[in-house]
Amino acid sequence: MLKSNLFSLSLPSMIAVSCLIGFSVSESVSAQILAQETPSEGTEVPEDDPSDPSNLRPLTQADSLLSLQGGEKLMNEAGEAINQENYDLAVTKLQQARKVFNQLSNFYLQLANSFSGIDTEVYDSQRDSALKTGQMRDAATYQLALVHRAQDQPELAVPLLVQIIRSQNPTTDLGKKSYQQLYELGFVDVPFADEAQATSSN
Numbered sequence: 001m002l003k004s005n006l007f008s009l010s011l012p013s014m015i016a017v018s019c020l021i022g023f024s025v026s027e028s029v030s031a032q033i034l035a036q037e038t039p040s041e042g043t044e045v046p047e048d049d050p051s052d053p054s055n056l057r058p059l060t061q062a063d064s065l066l067s068l069q070g071g072e073k074l075m076n077e078a079g080e081a082i083n084q085e086n087y088d089l090a091v092t093k094l095q096q097a098r099k100v101f102n103q104l105s106n107f108y109l110q111l112a113n114s115f116s117g118i119d120t121e122v123y124d125s126q127r128d129s130a131l132k133t134g135q136m137r138d139a140a141t142y143q144l145a146l147v148h149r150a151q152d153q154p155e156l157a158v159p160l161l162v163q164i165i166r167s168q169n170p171t172t173d174l175g176k177k178s179y180q181q182l183y184e185l186g187f188v189d190v191p192f193a194d195e196a197q198a199t200s201s202n
Contacts, residue, residue, distance in 0.1 A: 068133065071100040075140060087147050094144040101137035105130050138164050138174055145181060154185045 064070045078093035108130035115122040141160050148156040161178040168175040170192060182188045 066100060066103060068104065068136075071097050071104070071133075071136060071140075074100065075136075075143075078140075078143065082143075082147065087151050090147050091144065091151075094140050094147065098137055098140040098144060101133045101140060105134040105137060108133060134167070135174075138167050142174060142178060145178070149181070149185070154187075158182065158185065158187050 074093050074097035078090045078097065081087070081090035081093060108126045112123050112126035112130060115126065117123075141164055145157040145160040145164075148154070148160070161181050164178040165175050168178070170176065170179055176192065179188070179192045183191055
């Protein structure tokens with residue numbers, strides 16, 4: 001039962017959740033998430049499709065240690081380890097993925113700030129990338145907290161869950177799930193129902 005609960009958010013589901021969160025959060029919430037962190041022959045330039053073998057840009061490849069594809073690969077490997085109940089390996093992979101996404105988010109945000117007032121298109125693109133990778137960092141952090149819980153190490157899960165709530169805001173989907181984990185662990189005594197839930201229940 002723990003195993004199925006642990007990775008109930010598959011990578012595609014986590015990405016979907018992250019995207020939904022990104023569209024629904026306010027500017028202040030977005031700021032919180034962000035704060036946490038050669039051409040081919042001839043004159044033709046290769047397309048940006050990472051799967052295109054003619055694309056020689058190294059940081060678009062899955063084996064790169066600093067790329068979205070590299071972080072997603074680590075998340076997939078963590079999922080496989082969880083399915084095999086190899087929680088130690090899962091922890092290692094999730095910690096690595098979390099670090100990659102956090103570094104990417106911070107770098108994209110720094111670039112966005114550098115282009116603020118200079119090039120709106122570059123600024124918007126880098127800020128969107130910073131938000132997306134920040135949300136993926138939080139998704140990896142949530143999975144890591146669940147693995148620690150499965151290992152009967154709540155003292156390691158609690159700080160991660162609090163970090164997610166601070167980053168995401170308690171009213172987002174991931175924020176609610178993180179608070180629910182804190183409640184189930186007994187770290188908090190009061191269950192949380194956001195304003196929309198409270199209104200619908202009355």
